[in-house]
Amino acid sequence: MKKRILIAVGLFFMLVGIFGVSYTYSYDHRTAESLSAYCRIDFQSSHTETGALEGAVLTLWDSRYDTKKLLPQAVIYTDGTAWEMVATVKQLPPPGESDPTNRFKNENKLFCELPKASLKAVRNAETVRVRFYYEGGQTIDLPLNAPDLEYWKAQLQ
Structure with a gap:
């Protein structure tokens, strides 16, 4: 009887472990159709006192279970033209118990300034894609959706 209970408990823990590993792997390797569907983004432009555009900054927040870190590089593609950042x-x-919805997820933040030469290209682009990298070779490469692209263009006017 004790042997059957021990086997049942062992099988239960194996199933829970398999489910947990497969869930966290699938979440960290999730698919999305646009950048804002994959992670939280913020795009802001800066202007001089005279109103001239002087630059733009992109910030990404990506929460994941994996402890691999973001690499300090990103690429923005405007209609296929690559701009490295x-x-x-x-x-x-x-965060642990303070945030129950993300208590086991690491928050990765990427902050980059767009090259000045790319600002006009973004303003005139039909499509914009952003690519960023994680340790271990994982690459995230996603386009902006239409509302985000329009927002970026408005920021760059």
């Missing part, structure tokens, strides 16, 4: 990255550990 040097980024600043930061990873925050899981």
Whole structure:
């Protein structure tokens, strides 16, 4: 009888472990059709006192179970033209009990300034894609959806 209980408990823990690993893997390798569907984004432009456009900054927040960190580089594609960006990255550990919805997820933040030469290309682009990288070779490459693209263009006027 004790042997059957021990086997049942062992099988239960194996199933829970398999489910947990498969869930976290599928979440960290999730698919999305646009950048804002995959992670939280913020795009802001800056202007001089005279109103002239002087730059733009993109910030991404990506929460995931994996502890691999973002690499400090990103690429923005405007109608196929690549613009490489040097980024600043930061990873925050899981918040624990203070945030029940994300208590086990690491928050990765990528902050990059768009090259000045790319601003006109973004303003005139039909499509814009953003690519960023994680340690271990994972690459995220997603387009902006139509509302986000229009917002970016409005910011760059």
